[in-house]
Amino acid sequence: MTVSVAEEETPSNLDPLVEVLGQVDDAAFQLDVLKGIHDAVKGRRKLTTPKSWPTVSRKLAKSPDAKVRELTQLLSLLFGDRATIDRLRKRVANRKAKPADRASALRALVQIQDAKLLGVLLGLLDDGDIRSEVLRGLAGYDDARIPKAILATYPKLNAVEKQDAIGTLASRLQYVMALLDAMERKRIPSRDLSAFTARQLADLGNKNITARLEKVWGSVRPAAKDKVAKIALLKKQLSTDILAKGNVVQGRAVFAKTCATCHVLFGQGRKVGPELTGAQRNNLDYVLLNLVDPNSAVGRDFRITIIVTDAGRTVSGIIVAENEGSVTLRTANDDVTVPLDEIEIRKRSPVSMMPEGMLDKLTPEQIRDLVVYLASPTQVLLPK
Numbered sequence: 001m002t003v004s005v006a007e008e009e010t011p012s013n014l015d016p017l018v019e020v021l022g023q024v025d026d027a028a029f030q031l032d033v034l035k036g037i038h039d040a041v042k043g044r045r046k047l048t049t050p051k052s053w054p055t056v057s058r059k060l061a062k063s064p065d066a067k068v069r070e071l072t073q074l075l076s077l078l079f080g081d082r083a084t085i086d087r088l089r090k091r092v093a094n095r096k097a098k099p100a101d102r103a104s105a106l107r108a109l110v111q112i113q114d115a116k117l118l119g120v121l122l123g124l125l126d127d128g129d130i131r132s133e134v135l136r137g138l139a140g141y142d143d144a145r146i147p148k149a150i151l152a153t154y155p156k157l158n159a160v161e162k163q164d165a166i167g168t169l170a171s172r173l174q175y176v177m178a179l180l181d182a183m184e185r186k187r188i189p190s191r192d193l194s195a196f197t198a199r200q201l202a203d204l205g206n207k208n209i210t211a212r213l214e215k216v217w218g219s220v221r222p223a224a225k226d227k228v229a230k231i232a233l234l235k236k237q238l239s240t241d242i243l244a245k246g247n248v249v250q251g252r253a254v255f256a257k258t259c260a261t262c263h264v265l266f267g268q269g270r271k272v273g274p275e276l277t278g279a280q281r282n283n284l285d286y287v288l289l290n291l292v293d294p295n296s297a298v299g300r301d302f303r304i305t306i307i308v309t310d311a312g313r314t315v316s317g318i319i320v321a322e323n324e325g326s327v328t329l330r331t332a333n334d335d336v337t338v339p340l341d342e343i344e345i346r347k348r349s350p351v352s353m354m355p356e357g358m359l360d361k362l363t364p365e366q367i368r369d370l371v372v373y374l375a376s377p378t379q380v381l382l383p384k
Contacts, residue, residue: 014050022056027065034060034071041078043326043337045113049079057081070104077112085114092130093120099129106130110137111337118143125153135164136334139171142311147178151187159257162192167333170197172313176209183216190217191361194258197332199355200316203306218360227293234288237364243372249383251373254366256382261332262353266379272318272330273302273353282375294354302352305329307338308345318353 014037021033041047053076060072076084088105091097109117118141124134135157138146150165157165166188169179182188201213260269265276280286307315307329315336317329328337359367373380 014048015052018050018052018056022052022059027063027068030060030063030068031065031071034068034075038071038075038078040323041075041325042111042323043328043339044078045339045342047079049081053079054081074108074111077108080112085109085112089114089117089120092117093124095127095129103130103133106133106137110140113140122146122149125149126156131157132161132164135161135168139168139313139334139336142172142174142313144174147175151178151182154182154188163194163257163261164333166193166197167331170200171315173204173206174312176201176204180209180212180216184212193217194261194332194355194358198357199304199351200306200314203304203316203349204314218357231288231292234292234359234367235284238284238288238368238371242368246368246372248369248373248376248380250366251369251371251376252380253383254362254370255373258358258362258370265374268379270330270332272332276374284371287371287374290354291359292356294356295351302354304349304351304353306345306347306349307343309338309342310344311342316349 017033017037021030024030057072057076060068063069063072073084073088077088088109091105092102092109094102106117106121117137121134121137121141122145125131127134135150138150147169150169154162154165166179169175169182179188183190183193198213198217202210204210255265256268259265259276262272263269263274263276264271267277269276302318304316305319307327309315315329315331315338317331317336319327320330320335321328321337324340326337326339327343328335362370
């Protein structure tokens with residue numbers, strides 16, 4: 001079912017659909033209608049509550065289908081149901097609740113920009129159960145306390161959480177300055193900043209940021225003339241004898257840190273860049289060409305779109321969905337939906353999501369192990 005909703009949602013737009021939901025008991029049909037409504041209004045901040053929604057939502061909240069209940073709850077949030085908002089905020093804060101339920105509630109509240117959630121999130125940075133969700137959720141808020149709180153807890157984060165923390169610190173100009181300050185003061189090691197995030201910062205076009213980034217991290221892109229020579233040197237260093245000494249388990253650890261934020265291999269990772277499982281991963285020439293010169297062949301679907309909102313947030317990623325009211329970008333660590341009327345700047349980068357220079361921060365052993373893992377025919381366990 002396809003649902004079309006105008007820019008301003010009025011009762012006449014949504015009431016007929018909601019009334020239909022109240023008249024049927026088929027869960028599959030209800031779910032179809034709910035998905036259509038949600039897809040049409042996702043990303044919008046100002047919605048008019050349909051007249052019959054309070055009654056219909058109470059009925060749907062008792063559905064035996066968990067997906068119907070979940071979508072009903074989410075639409076109640078989008079329609080500004082204070083009781084639902086308060087209940088979910090309490091669920092997020094309840095450390096005894098199931099982590100999955102808390103994370104789901106957190107994501108829903110972030111989507112509607114619940115102002116009271118910020119205080120809750122700042123108090124949950126010590127909660128390992130949902131800390132990654134908390135760190136990503138903080139990117140939705142503009143508050144001077146956020147970078148200070150993230151930097152204070154940064155030494156306690158695991159590798160995945162550190163990438164989520166850096167992703168949020170790279171999302172707003174005020175936070176970027178705090179990130180670069182921390183890198184200059186060695187509070188955040190320069191190696192923790194991925195080449196992808198470095199490119200995002202360089203793409204801001206701020207000369208001060210670019211200069212500071214080059215000082216604390218290095219050049220974002222190597223000169224094109226160096227690529228052919230670099231590939232030749234790497235191929236010489238990765239001889240058959242050297243590759244035979246590679247550690248495939250350690251190679252997966254390197255992949256998880258440098259590649260899995262954008263690529264899926266053996267069912268693991270994020271679908272930002274192309275799926276790697278079926279690629280020519282055992283072809284050394286092919287692998288090195290893509291690692292060293294990822295822009296030699298760039299599909300349109302994998303070029304970066306950069307959006308700056310009127311609230312000052314920067315989002316970089318590939319477009320995975322767009323309707324008349326919002327656009328959804330898949331970034332290295334999250335899917336972000338931005339209302340069209342909140343976009344101040346939108347531009348398409350000529351380069352791919354795959355960053356150049358990603359091997360520059362790896363040791364020869366890490367490069368060797370990564371290549372060995374990429375060529376592996378089967379998945380291996382991560383190191384302890």
